[in-house]
Amino acid sequence: MDHLKELDRHFSEHREAHLAELNDFLSIPSISSLSGHKGDMRKAAEWLAGSLKAAGLENISIDETSGQPVVYADWLHAEGQPTLLIYGHYDVQPVDPLELWDSAPFEPEVRDNKLYARGASDDKGQVFMHVKAVEALFKTHGKLPVNVKFCIEGEEEIGSPNLPAYVEENKDKLAADVIVISDTGMQGPGQPAVCYGLRGLAGVQIDVKGARGDLHSGLYGGGVQNAIHALVELLASFRDKEGTITVDGFYDDVRPATEEERGEYGKLGFDEEALKKELGVSELFGEPGYSHLERTWTRPTLEINGVFGGFSGEGIKTVLPAQAGAKITCRLVPDQDPDDIVQKLRSHIEKNKPAGVTVNITEFDKGKPFLTPYDHPAIQAAGKSYERVYQVPTAYTRGGGSIPIVAAFDEILGLPVVLMGFGLSSENFHAPNEHFHLENFDKGLRVIGDYYFEVSSALSGAE
Structure with missing residues (x-):
């Protein structure tokens, strides 16, 4: 040469x-x-x-x-x-x-x-x-x-x-x-x-609203919905305990990695034990039946990126928060469409919305x-x-x-x-x-x- x-x-x-x-x-x-x-x-x-x-x-x-x-x-x-x-x-x-x-x-x-x-x-x-x-x-x-x-x-x-x-x-x-x-x-x-x-991307913010304002937990606790409890319940509905996403139709359009691809990934010699040590975690987590590389390269995700609401200062404040929210992003794989995924998130939220609150959804970054x-x-x-x-x-x-x-x-x-x-x-x-x-x-x-x-x-x- x-x-x-x-x-x-x-x-x-x-x-x-x-x-x-x-x-x-x-x-x-x-x-x-x-x-x-x-x-x-x-x-x-x-x-x-x-x-x-x-x-x-x-x-x-x-x-x-x-x-x-x-x-x-x-x-x-x-x-x-x-x-x-x-x-x-x-x-x-x-x-x-x-x-x-x-x-x-x-x-x-x-x-x-x-x-x-x-x-x-x-x-x-x-x-x-x-x-x-x-x-x-x-x-x-x-x-x-x-x-x-x-x-x-x-x-x-x-x-x-x-x-x-x-x-x-x-x-x-x-x-x-x-x-x-x-x-x-x-x-x-x-x-x-x-x-x-x-992978592609679809991001949303979920805002949960209950009463007009924060309420005294002694006067109203147990009788009025707490916005943070409602948010937590909603967020928990997105995935099961093993990390599989439970939104209806979320996986419908996923194009699986080929067996040849999966075989090539196995040849890379990726050390999951070394990764655990590097990250300081006792075990890796994700959708069953896939290696870490497959989970992070070829499978879609739904991750909660941030949660906000209520009182988080020093000490304690006995209130029922009226508002709470969370930011969520989904990493998408071929042939998923960001707009379709956001619509499925909207349908899931409407279906699983707890009683006593309203939920507003704001769309953010999208990429195929x-x-x-x-x-x-x-x-x-x-x-x-x-x-x-x-x-x-x-x-x-x-x-x-x-x-x-x-x-x-x-x-x-x-x-x-x-x-x-x-x-x-x-x-x-x-x-x-x-x-x-x-x-x-x-x-x-x-x-x-x-x-x-x-x-x-x-x-x-x-x-």
């Missing part, structure tokens, strides 16, 4: 310069959820556009949306070759609590071969790797083995509210053969993984599940590139979490999605001291560069 040797030489020679550039990108506090950082969002988009231009890409634009802009670029001169749409995001999470950071979140610092900064792993570092991989190929080969388009948004950390409309309006501009996203993680240190599926067959040539090509660089077998995994825009890409553009990430679950993304292992930065650059050759061969030769 002469191209890999050339890439290795290039990345080795330019490592310090690349890290210095990445530090500039990471120094911009592009926090999409805070309106005070609107100027920083624009600055990050402009920085990225400049970086794409310097790398050799063309048709660069900062496309306006109703929120933060989308940065677009392309290079479309590989005649007869597939087109890759590279997606990522330049926005980051807030940094609170600031006092828990060991170094300033927007002043990047390398410690123990780890780059510490907000966005280092999620997702600026991984987006930057794709830019530098393209640049390296231009400098070592003068051209790319595939056509590429970049679509980098600034609202992923707030749920990508404006990207689906942007994608819908720009179908022709974004037309491609496969979508490549590096915003996920590896199976573990030195253990590369290609994620071929993600996503699945590309793991034997798809574009996914297998990614596995080969990982193995070539890391020198170990690639794991083919599903993710338990949700990236709603992935399902939107799948639905709107109808393309296979390859999730080839380089982060580790221990890297504190969304938390203080976010960092990126530079071993995976170094190897990831080479994996991406090699992948462009591998996917060219795989897709141009695939029927």
Whole structure:
């Protein structure tokens, strides 16, 4: 693989310069959820556009949306070759609590071969790797083995509210053969993984209301419904003692994992005993008949995320709370639909509503599940590139979490999605001291560069 040797030489020679550039990108506090950082969002988009231009890409634009802009670029001169749409995001999470950071979140610092900064792993570092991989190929080969388009948004950390409309309006501009996203993680240190599926999401808030106001428990206790008791009764009705969801029809549309998939998961050697020790729990819990990986990758969930109501201050207050509430999220699997699941939750709540209260339901985040067959040539090509660089077998995994825009890409553009990430679950993304292992930065650059050759061969030769 002469191209890999050339890439290795290039990345080795330019490592310090690349890290210095990445530090500039990471120094911009592009926090999409805070309106005070609107100027920083624009600055990050402009920085990225400049970086794409310097790398050799063309048709660069900062496309306006109703929120933060989308940065677009392309290079479309590989005649007869597939087109890759590279997606990522330049926005980051807030940094609170600031006092828990060991170094300033927007002043990047390398410690123990780890780059510490907000966005280092999620997702600026991984987006930057794709830019530098393209640049390296231009400098070592003068051209790319595939056509590429970049679509980098600034609202992923707030749920990508404006990207689906942007994608819908720009179908022709974004037309491609496969979508490549590096915003996920590896199976573990030195253990590369290609994620071929993600769970969807449906969230609701339940508000229970009893009397006009809190009541004296001596005067009214035993004679008027307590909103918290009613809420607890309702929440308990959602699952049985083994964790199976008891909402009518909840599992009707679940597409089971294939026996081949389940067999592959068994080969990963996942250590459930080690997980229990890491989490500090005496035993794992979940739907009977499934391993922990199957429960968290291929089965739907219903989880209570928060409960509120009544008096929780020091001492005791003898009242019957008039109001109580809870937040619930469901992780969904193919072929479940978020709107259908929310309707089934509504029906279950109406059917099981305790006497003496009214219940109001507010809908929140929704996202459809996503699945590309793991034997798809574009996914297998990614596995080969990982193995070539890391020198170990690639794991083919599903993710338990949700990236709603992935399902939107799948639905709107109808393309296979390859999730080839380089982060580790221990890297504190969304938390203080976010960092990126530079071993995976170094190897990831080479994996991406090699992948462009591998996917060219795989897709141009695939029927």
